[in-house]
Amino acid sequence: MLIAAMIERLGIIVTIAFVMTRLGFFRKLIEQRSHVKKSQTVLIILLFGFFGIIGSYTGLIVNAEADEYAKWHMTLQENEAIANSRVIGIVAAGLLGGPWIGLGAGMVAGVHRYFLGGFTAFACGISTVLAGVLAGYIGKREKKNRLVSPLKAFVVGFLAEAMQMAIILLFAKPYGAASELVSDIGWPMIIANGIGTGIFLLIIKSVVYEEERMGAVQSQKALRLADKTVKYMRKGLNESSAYATCRILMKEVDAIAVSITDRTHILAHVGVASDHHQKHKPIQTEATKRVIETGELLKVGKKEIHCDRDDCPLGAAVMAPLLKGDEIVGALKFYFHSEKVISPIMMELTKGIATLLSNQLELAEIDTHKELAKESEVKALQAQISPHFLFNAINVIVSLIRINPDKARTLLISLSQFIRQNLSGSTKSTSTLKEECQHVKAYLAIEEARFYDRLQVKYDLDEDAMQAVVPSITLQPLVENAIKHGMKNQAEGFILNISITRENGNVVKVKVEDNGDGIEQSRLETLLLQPVESETGTGLALYNVNKRLEMMNGEESGLIIRSVKGEGTAAQFTIKGGNAADESRNHR
Secondary structure: OHHHHHHHOHHHHHHHHHHHHOOHHHHHHHHHOOOOOHHHHHHHHHHHHHHHHHHHHOOEEEEOOOOEEEEOOOOOOOOEEEEOOHHHHHHHHHHHHOHHHHHHHHHHHHHHHHHHOOOOHHHHHHHHHHHHHHHHHHHHHOOOOOOOOHHHHHHHHHHHHHHHHHHHHHHOOOHHHHHHHHHHHHHHHHHHHHHHHHHHHHHHHHHHHHHHHHHHHHHHHHHHHHHHHHHHHOOOOOHHHHHHHHHHHHHHOOOOEEEEEOOOEEEEEEEOOOOOOOOOOEOOOHHHHHHHHHOOOEEEEHHHHOOOOOOOOOOEEEEEEEEEOOEEEEEEEEEEOOHHHOOHHHHHHHHHHHHHHHHHHHHHHHHHHHHHHHHHHHHHHHHHHOHHHHHHHHHHHHHHHHHOHHHHHHHHHHHHHHHHHHHHHHHOOEEEHHHHHHHHHHHHHHHHHHOOOOEEEEEEEOHHHOOOEEEOOOHHHHHHHHHHHHOOOOOOOEEEEEEEEEEOOOEEEEEEEEOOOOOOHHHHHHOOOOOOOOOOOOOOHHHHHHHHHHHHHOHHHOOEEEEEOOOEEEEEEEEEOOOHHHHHHHOO
16 A cells, blocks of 8 residues: 555656756756756755655655654654655655765755654655755766666665665664554655656656757758758748748748748748739748848738738748848748747747748858959969060060061060950950960060070970860969070070870870979979069069969979979969860869
């Protein structure tokens, strides 16, 4: 009978355990175990201590002399004791909160038990405190685990109650009454309180893990939506990206329709009522306008949707703002048959999806700015290179006008071709190696006239590689740099080799090599890392060419410069692929 009555009272334990899982600070105790604020520690001690007190009050009074049981009580007679579930709350406190919380809760419930009276008052009070310390010690050892398992909780509850029986035998007087009491209530209390402690931890674990499972499901859904929508929303908020995103959301969210708007018009509507809720139409819903103006999340009914058709199936909606940075650029709307089906979880999900899409729109804005900055930088780099050759060309032509007008005329044509190619290169980001070679030959026509007795140019051009695409105005600066710096101290015999060859089938190698003065090692180490001061130029040419090659094709296509002082210099780079059409598609 006693064990049945004890187990019956476990319903109280179940109720209290469930209520406690609703408390925020209790959840934090579970998350961080013993690492809670001091103010919260006191509150938790009082909470578990109160739980122990309830366990005392709901126990059964045992009259050792009359062998009778009674329910509910406020005080005990000298010959009375309590068969109770007090130890469950104390053991749970120690297992969840550690030694200090276990000790504190044990002292609260133990002192209360002492003042209830009865011949076991002192023994039960002491055993309650010791139960909290024992559970706290075990809870500390289990701190690496998020929650103590229900089986371990059962064992600790079992041992704590067994310890109480032993202390009653040691300290309760008269011994005969204590022995008879333990004989009557010992095993029922040990078993019932062990089961109760295990159930307490099982309920907490089940509730917490179930909520986490639901959260994990929502997180997985959010990640899945992020993966599916990112390629559309990263293109910006427009009709195409909105329609694709709405179709994806319609499959993932339990709604009858999905809509996305900008600040003034519907961009896309997928689902029911799409026959009259169409793109291009102005926003009519005042609630949508309020969301866009205030940035608040709204739940609205049929009247607030303001559809001009009485038979419209859209009965309710959840609306959330879409932001790009700090600016509200539109709204996301999920439609339902009625407001009753819109749960708090759906509200949070809508808010989360809107935040997700807003982040993608902000990334789209960042991507746009990066592309614009990159394009502007390329144009600026090209413009910096253009003046280098012009001054030298004019000087050469001026010197030939009187002594060789025909030669001057030919060089003017070459200069015209060069300038035309230079202007063309500054208006487009890429050109073929064939166009680059035409540019270089126009340049070298003038330089060979200028250094007719010092300069010799050799070409090794693979026609099969000439369609490879490179950044515009890439080859000419390398050639100009070789002549300007390599030939500086050579009175004669300067040889310039320009080779464009295909290697390993899909790799085009471009190399400009000279037998000139070479580059000092200290200068060579920093040549491509930053603009270098130059006595005869701006020092930007090689740095800019290298940077544009890396921007277009990656670091593996950057310039490689090899030079030995007094023995010449070779500048080379490689391009993967050699088909102009393919390369154009890759960089479109």
